[in-house]
Amino acid sequence: MSNLQFLWFILIGVLFSGFFFLEGFDFGVGMAVKLVARNKRERDQVIETIGPVWESNMVWLITAGGAMFASFPEWYASLFSGFYLILLFILVGLIIRGVSFKFRSSSENAKERNTWEWALFLGSIIVPFLFGMMFVDLVIGLPLDATKNVMNATFTDYINLFSIVGGVAVTLVSFLHGLNYLRLKTEGNVRERSLAIAKKLYPVLFAGLVVFAILAYLKTDFFTERFTSSLILLVLIVVFAALAAYGTYKDKEGLSFISTGLVFVGIVAFLFNGLFPRVMIAQDSQFSLLIENASSTPYTLKVMTIVTVVLLPIVLLYVAWAYKQFTKRVKIDR
Amino acid sequence: MDIEFLARFQFGMTTVFHFFFVPMSIGMAFAVAVMETMYVVKKDKIYKDMAKFWGNIFLIGFAVGVVTGIIQEFQFGMNWSEYSRFMGDIFGAPLAVEALLAFFMESTFIGLWMFGWDKFNEKLHLLFIWLVSIGTALSALWILAANSFMQNPVAYSINEATNRAELTSFVGLLKNHQLWVEYPHVLFGAIVTGGFVIAGSSAWKMLKNKDMEFFKKSMRIGLIIGLVGSILTIVAGHQQMIAVADDQPMKFAAMEGIYEDTSSPAPWNIIASIDTKDKETKWEISVPYLLTILGGEDKYIGMDQANKELHDEYDTKFGSEMDYYLPVKTLFWGFRFMAGFGSLMALMAIVGLYLLRKNKIQSMKWMLWLFVAGISFPFISNTFGWLVTELGRSPWTVYGLFTIADSVSPSVTATSLLISNIVYFLLFSVLGYVMFIFCKRAVKKGPYYVDPSEARKDGIDPFAKGVL
Numbered sequence: 143m144s145n146l147q148f149l150w151f152i153l154i155g156v157l158f159s160g161f162f163f164l165e166g167f168d169f170g171v172g173m174a175v176k177l178v179a180r181n182k183r184e185r186d187q188v189i190e191t192i193g194p195v196w197e198s199n200m201v202w203l204i205t206a207g208g209a210m211f212a213s214f215p216e217w218y219a220s221l222f223s224g225f226y227l228i229l230l231f232i233l234v235g236l237i238i239r240g241v242s243f244k245f246r247s248s249s250e251n252a253k254e255r256n257t258w259e260w261a262l263f264l265g266s267i268i269v270p271f272l273f274g275m276m277f278v279d280l281v282i283g284l285p286l287d288a289t290k291n292v293m294n295a296t297f298t299d300y301i302n303l304f305s306i307v308g309g310v311a312v313t314l315v316s317f318l319h320g321l322n323y324l325r326l327k328t329e330g331n332v333r334e335r336s337l338a339i340a341k342k343l344y345p346v347l348f349a350g351l352v353v354f355a356i357l358a359y360l361k362t363d364f365f366t367e368r369f370t371s372s373l374i375l376l377v378l379i380v381v382f383a384a385l386a387a388y389g390t391y392k393d394k395e396g397l398s399f400i401s402t403g404l405v406f407v408g409i410v411a412f413l414f415n416g417l418f419p420r421v422m423i424a425q426d427s428q429f430s431l432l433i434e435n436a437s438s439t440p441y442t443l444k445v446m447t448i449v450t451v452v453l454l455p456i457v458l459l460y461v462a463w464a465y466k467q468f469t470k471r472v473k474i475d476r
Numbered sequence: 477m478d479i480e481f482l483a484r485f486q487f488g489m490t491t492v493f494h495f496f497f498v499p500m501s502i503g504m505a506f507a508v509a510v511m512e513t514m515y516v517v518k519k520d521k522i523y524k525d526m527a528k529f530w531g532n533i534f535l536i537g538f539a540v541g542v543v544t545g546i547i548q549e550f551q552f553g554m555n556w557s558e559y560s561r562f563m564g565d566i567f568g569a570p571l572a573v574e575a576l577l578a579f580f581m582e583s584t585f586i587g588l589w590m591f592g593w594d595k596f597n598e599k600l601h602l603l604f605i606w607l608v609s610i611g612t613a614l615s616a617l618w619i620l621a622a623n624s625f626m627q628n629p630v631a632y633s634i635n636e637a638t639n640r641a642e643l644t645s646f647v648g649l650l651k652n653h654q655l656w657v658e659y660p661h662v663l664f665g666a667i668v669t670g671g672f673v674i675a676g677s678s679a680w681k682m683l684k685n686k687d688m689e690f691f692k693k694s695m696r697i698g699l700i701i702g703l704v705g706s707i708l709t710i711v712a713g714h715q716q717m718i719a720v721a722d723d724q725p726m727k728f729a730a731m732e733g734i735y736e737d738t739s740s741p742a743p744w745n746i747i748a749s750i751d752t753k754d755k756e757t758k759w760e761i762s763v764p765y766l767l768t769i770l771g772g773e774d775k776y777i778g779m780d781q782a783n784k785e786l787h788d789e790y791d792t793k794f795g796s797e798m799d800y801y802l803p804v805k806t807l808f809w810g811f812r813f814m815a816g817f818g819s820l821m822a823l824m825a826i827v828g829l830y831l832l833r834k835n836k837i838q839s840m841k842w843m844l845w846l847f848v849a850g851i852s853f854p855f856i857s858n859t860f861g862w863l864v865t866e867l868g869r870s871p872w873t874v875y876g877l878f879t880i881a882d883s884v885s886p887s888v889t890a891t892s893l894l895i896s897n898i899v900y901f902l903l904f905s906v907l908g909y910v911m912f913i914f915c916k917r918a919v920k921k922g923p924y925y926v927d928p929s930e931a932r933k934d935g936i937d938p939f940a941k942g943v944l
Contacts, residue, residue, distance in 0.1 A: 194587035197542070201583050205575035207549050212572040215564020215640075222553025222560075223885035226892045229554055233547055234899060240543035241907060244536055248914045291557065291887040438565045438643075445646045446569055453576045464584045467595065 143419060143434045146443040150213035151421070151433050153450070155414040157206035162312075162406035164199040167399075168192050169313075170320015172239060172266025175259050177317075178324065178335050182252070183474055185259060189243065190472045191327040198461055200240070212446055216290055216436035217421040224284060224292030224422075225276050228300060232272045239265025267313060274312030275305040277413050282361045286424035290431060304357040311350050312409070318343055318386065319402035325395040330474045337390065340398070344387040351380060364416035371415050379408035482893035483555040483884045486900065490547050491866070492859055493904045497541030497911075499858050502616060502663070503670020504534035505609040507701055509602075514697075516602050526694055527605070528593070529923040530674055533915050535590065540911050542583075547900070555893070559873050559883030563625075566632055566643045570621040578615035582608050616666070617659055624655035626874050627865070628723045634877070641877060657719045658865075660712035664705050665861065668821060669854035671702030675828065676851035677919045679837075679844040687922050688838065695847075696832050703825035709818060714770070720868075721771055724875065726782040726800055727868030732767065733757055733808040740775035741768035747812075750804050755780065779804070794879065798871060807864050814860040817853045824850055 171192045179185040192199075211218040222229060238261040246258035279300055287293045321343075324336040355376055359365050364372040382404040389397030417423065422431040437443065508531045515523035549571070552560050560567070588596070589604040596604075625632075631648025632641045643649065675698035678691040721728040729735075733748040735756050744766035749758040768774060777785075779801060786800040828847060831837035837844065869875055873883045 194591040197583035197587055198580060200542075201575060201579045204546060204549060204579055205572070207553075208568065208571040208575040211549075211553065211560065211564055212568025215560055215568055218553045218564065218568075219557035219560040219885075222550060223555070223557035223887050226554055226885075226888050227895065229550055230892075230896045230899060233550060234903065236546055237543040237903060237907075240546075241539045241910075244539040245910060245914065248532075248536060248918065250917070289886060290561075291885070293887050295887075438568060442565045442569055442643050445643070446572060449569075449573055450576065453573075457576060457580045461580065461584055464588055467588065468591070 143432075144440060144443075146440060146447060147433050147437045149447065150209070150437065150443060151414070151418070154206060154210055154213065155410055157202060157209055159407045159410045161199075161202035161206055162316075162410060163403040164202055165196070166270070166316045166403065166406050167319045167323035168196040168199050169266040169270045169316040170318065171323060172262045172320070173317050174320055174324055174332075174336065175266075176263040178321070178332060178339065180331075182255070184332050187328055187330075187332055187472050187474050188324065189246070189262075191324060193243065194468050195465065196243070198464070200236070203236075209446075213438055213443060214421060214433075214436045215438060217431060220286065220290050220292060220422055220431055220436075221280070224286075224295065225279070225300075228272050228276050232269055232276075235265040235268030235272070237265075238262075239269065266316075270316040271309040271313045274309035275300065277312075277410075278305040278308030281358075281364070281413055281416050281423060283423040283425045286422060286426075286429045286431065288429060290429070304361045307350065307353055307357055311347075311354055314343065314347055314350060315402060315405050315409075318347065319399070319406070322386065322390075322395060322399040322402050326399050327472055328474075329471050332474070337393070340390045344383075344390065347383055348380075348387075351383060358412075358416075362416055364412075368415060368418075372412065375408060375412040375415055379405055379412060382408055479888065479890050479893060480881055480884050482890060482897060483888075484880065486555060486893065486897050487551065488863075488866075489897070489904070490544065490551060490900060491862065493908070494541065494544040494548055495858060495862055496855055496908075497537050497544065498612075498616070499662075499666035499669040499854065500537045500673060501534065501541045502609075502612040502666035503668065503701075503705075503854075504530060504537060504673065505605065505612050505670070506667055507670040507674055507697065508534055509605045509609040510701065511697060512602050512605050516598050522690060522693060525690065525923045526697075529690075529918075530694070531589075531605075532918055533673070533677070535586075536911055536914050536918070538586070540907050544904075544907075554896075555885055555888060556873070556883045557885035557887070559878065562640055562878050562883070563874060564640075566625055566641055566649065567622045569643065569646065570618040570649070574615050574618035578611045578618060582611035582615065585611065613663060616663055620659045620662060621650060621652070621655055624652045624658055625649060626872075627658070627869060628652060628654035629874055629877055630654075641874065654719060654723065657712060657716040661709060661716050661861075664709040664712055665818075665854070665858055667705035668702050668709055668818075669858065671698045671700075671705055671825075672821060672847075672850050672854045674698030675702055675825075676847045676849075677915075679847035679850075681919065681922065682838050683841065683844050683848070685838075687924065690923055692832065692838070695837075696829065699825045699828045699832070702821060703829065706818060706822040706825060710822065713815070713818070718771055721773065721776065724868060725777055726779060726786060726802060727807070727864075729777060729779040729782050730802040730804045730807040730868065731811040731864060732776070733760065733804060734776065734778040735780050736778040737781050738767065738776045738778065741765045742771070742773070742776050743767060744770065745808075748808065750808060752801075752804055755801070790876065798879075800871065802870055803867055807868055810860040810864045810867075814857045814864065817857040817860075821850065821853050821857070 171188060174188050175185055179188045242258040242262035242265065246255055246262065249255040249258060282304060284292045284299055285295050318340055321336040321340040325333055325340070328336070382401045386398045386401035386405065389395065389401060419433050420430045421433055421436050424430040508527050511523050511530065512527040515521070515527060552567070585604045585607040589601065589608060592601055592604065629641070630652045631643065631645040633644050635642050675695050678695035678698060681687060681691040682695070717728070733745050733750050743762040743764045745760045745762045748760035751758050767776060783800045787796060790798065824847065828837065831840065831843065871879050871881070873880050
């Protein structure tokens with residue numbers, strides 16, 4: 143494995159972390175539209191907190207997909223064709239969610255608005271849930287064969303206890319992350335209610351994390367292959383979750399928000415650490431797809447590295463600047 | 477059902493649908509940027525109202541364009557995994573650059589633009605819409621860099637061991653001459669789309685006699701953009717045809733409906749009756765010399781000759797059973813629809829601008845209705861343009877290198893493909909319908925519409941005149 147291959151494996155992880163950190167709270171806010179806000183004014187307020195930024199947050203996913211195509215075409219090909227139906231419904235979720243913002247604001251009456259609020263709500267649940275399932279499936283192993291394709295996969299290869307727990311976990315963390323974001327960005331009833339709901343959800347999250355850890359121990363080879371690093375990352379995930387809870391009970395919203403974001407980063411790091419040096423784990427281990435044989439040529443990786451080194455800092459700068467322009471809390475009646 | 481057919485159907489359906497909104501977004505973003513520039517320069521508030529009003533329509537189209545774009549990115553891996561493996565080393569880089577350079581720019585500054593009307597000074601706010609506009613245009617550049625490689629592979633070598641195409645020069649990929657005829661053609665076509673959407677919608681409002689000054693001015697801007705755009709599109713399209721005749725003679729011959737080599741100098745068929753079964757052109761109405769005048773070559777080879785040459789060149793690689801004949805009628809008529817509506821738009825723009833200048837257009841109902849119908853013309857042109865380009869690439873995904881049959885995902889079942897086709901079809905029908913209704917409604921309301929419930933809220937001003 144070359145340095146560039148290793149770098150791009152890390153970068154794909156970084157891009158997915160960025161996606162979950164940023165778009166994660168957008169999903170949570172999408173859920174809050176039905177679960178926290180109680181009337182039109184509150185729903186307007188909730189949606190406005192992410193109005194200017196959700197689109198650029200979603201680009202992290204598009205970039206992750208594009209980068210995967212570019213740096214690990216074999217991974218991209220095996221993964222995307224192997225998770226066909228799951229990805230189809232992820233796309234459906236992203237689509238109905240993506241149009242709902244503009245369609246809702248163009249709606250003329252409560253009935254139309256309600257339709258697009260439901261689209262936003264459902265899309266915001268479907269996408270993190272299915273991504274959670276997909277990443278868990280990725281680490282427990284799929285029936286890859288010599289052609290590098292996922293062949294003859296069965297229902298339980300995708301839908302099983304571990305993947306459902308993974309899906310629920312990612313959805314739950316998204317919701318909490320969104321609530322923490324709302325605490326940070328709103329005032330009034332929405333903020334108070336977000337706090338109250340978050341308080342109730344942490345015990346569920348901790349129970350979920352315990353189940354997740356047990357299943358990871360039983361169903362993956364993470365703890366036999368890489369005991370120390372897996373354990374450290376698992377502990378970090380719990381620590382971040384605890385910090386988020388602490389920030390909630392002590393009413394420190396900034397701490398909570400950063401912490402739930404870092405829970406996502408921890409989960410992605412945990413999964414990528416366990417994957418390494420593979421990118422997809424085959425049930426028959428000789429067919430596992432490796433970083434070494436799934437990547438593009440050294441030349442393409444070099445080109446992409448140069449492009450990224452030049453462009454990414456500029457992108458991060460103006461994205462950060464854009465966030466800075468909208469730091470004010472969103473009031474309810476403007 | 478046949479997996480290859482279903483995958484191709486899906487690619488066609490998603491691409492055509494996606495490509496309704498992409499040119500509209502590119503063109504509308506540009507037009508809105510022009511309007512806002514006029515506001516900043518002339519300080520006339522009507523241009524600000526225009527930027528806001530047409531910006532709203534742009535945003536509705538943009539939302540649908542973005543979400544259908546994600547399908548495009550994902551389906552290469554989902555439906556065409558073997559193609560992705562073969563092409564990934566080359567296709568991936570422009571796609572990743574597209575995301576980094578264009579998508580972040582569009583999405584970030586669109587947020588700032590949308591929510592920043594009262595927040596930023598005029599010049600900064602103007603910069604935002606230009607950055608959005610440049611972002612949309614850049615995004616087209618990178619995706620067409622990938623498409624140009626599929627039409628005319630350059631700067632690569634084949635790795636025999638892995639059977640993959642490998643990039644040898646990134647600069648070479650961008651220097652592809654196909655890219656530099658295809659990109660201007662697509663970009664200018666998109667700009668025409670924006671112009672005609674604005675002109676047609678304005679005409680519709682003028683028929684209703686609403687906000688005449690606003691819509692006359694809008695129509696003029698739309699038509700100027702449409703006129704310049706359509707002339708440039710025709711020029712670029714002409715250059716592209718010359719390149720196609722060189723690079724893909726079979727596609728060119730099919731577009732012109734010629735089986736046997738032309739006489740010298742070559743005539744141009746206006747219409748023709750094509751018999752695909754006996755492989756002959758039954759009759760045609762043609763203009764002598766015209767093809768030679770247009771294309772510059774003394775004579776052009778027909779499909780029979782092109783077929784022979786393709787077999788000579790590729791039989792050792794792909795076998796002699798390969799069918800190199802294309803869906804001739806689709807290409808022949810597709811090209812004529814594209815070019816016909818393209819020329820019609822250029823003509824309409826000239827006539828429209830003249831009538832606007834003479835202040836006559838508002839009394840010519842049928843003319844206004846023609847412009848309303850004209851909203852659909854750029855979409856027809858764009859769609860047929862892509863059908864011709866992409867169908868003409870058959871039987872390859874990457875011209876001369878990799879076939880469509882070898883490209884499909886071996887792991888995906890017909891059932892999965894059938895499900896996804898149905899889901900997309902339903903989704904697109906709903907999205908297309910809603911987006912049409914919302915655009916229509918927004919135009920109907922006009923630029924100075926005030927929501928009655930909002931008005932009441934604002935009206936409770938104790939110091940306003942007339943309250944007491």
